[in-house]
Amino acid sequence: MDANLLSSYIFAVVVLNVLLGLMAYMTYFERKVMAAMQDRVGPNRTGPVGLLQPIADGIKLLTKEDIIPKHADRRIFLLAPLLSFVLAPVAAAVIPFGDSINVFGHEVNLYVADINVAALYFLAIGSMGVYGIILGGYASANRYSLLGGLRSAAQVISYEIILGLSLIGVFILSGSLSLVEIVSQQSETLNLGPLQLPNWFILSQPLAFVIFLIAAVAETNRAPFDLPEAETELIGGFHTEYSGFRFSFFFLAEYISMIIISLFAATIFLGGTDGPIRDGVWWLAIKAAIFLFFYIWLRTTVPRFRYDQLMGLAWKVLLPLVLINILLTGFIRLWGLGML
């Protein structure tokens, strides 16, 4: 194994572990923020201000019995959570966390892979996560699980189209699918007369950004689009029959997806590691944290959509809007290049 591949691999292992740690504290962060918004205290018994709560939760889930329902399709039932869990964090492979750094005299790139179809890879891996959900729902042999799995599949494939199409405008402007290239283009400065702005794609693609944000919430099955696990009608949805650590794998996958899609949105629309002073991974972290806070804020504020509203929003509102956005962006780009 040569040095470059080895350093990429070591960075991949670091990313995986950091994501798992972040995910654990994301649950704590969510509970604390929701508690504050609902005028409660939140977890405060385990460790100082409840900081050991995620560890206690992990140990509890690990020591719980793993119940397999009688009619379940055992092999699929056992493998589905693992599939969700494996596919969620590997989407982070293409996200650039900054320029290369020097470790013991060796240049280490702060990304696992810079491939020329990075954005496509991200979307592909992100939508594969639905397999874990639909297989888990099917294999449970419970009608609530099955319906939750089907709903989730229909929702994710509908919003996946919106998610992919909303990015087309950005790719027209960047001329590249590589996230490293997209970030480097955004670090340039935009001169608008006396005004100096960063060349972030949120400024040139505001409509695409809003649509992307909505689709991202639906894609990760979060409130107000958390219909696959709507407690009031489907008990627990696709994970009704799951218990112990397999149950927690679905949650790990959901939270890791949230973190990664926040990182991706920050990279594509908000300039990634670009900041007003000292570019670096901290800017990416701040921007992603804003998105994550927004997720929690939405959950405490907006009531759940009805299923027909959810599908209607995707196909009747967002789809025509993204198509118009693509054509408009193309037209303005042509006009700007003087090709009309």
Next chain:
Amino acid sequence: MLESYAAIGMMITTAFFMGGSLLLLGWLIRPNKPNPAKEQPYESGVPDVRPPRGRYTSRFYIVALLFVIFDIEAIFLFPWAVAFDQLALYGYVQILIFIGILLFGLLYEWKKGALEWA
């Protein structure tokens, strides 16, 4: 380039082993006392009499069909967007016609009620 994919492959393998070792750890320390009552599928505390994998609405199939159509559209648009500056006006007019046909199709589906859920 191939090296990048090798790194991604290794990342997937590592994630798989991390998940597998967590499950193995759980298997070693958790209790395992199955009994028939526990293994019943959940149905609000009453015995389940209907077959668990019953029928469900055909709407899901329609959504799947729509997805295939528009996902292929998205895949066509990706290379066009990347090569936008080179293709210039010629490419733009072609995509205009392409999206126009698909928008017409979407309107037709809308009118036929394929997008209504209720």
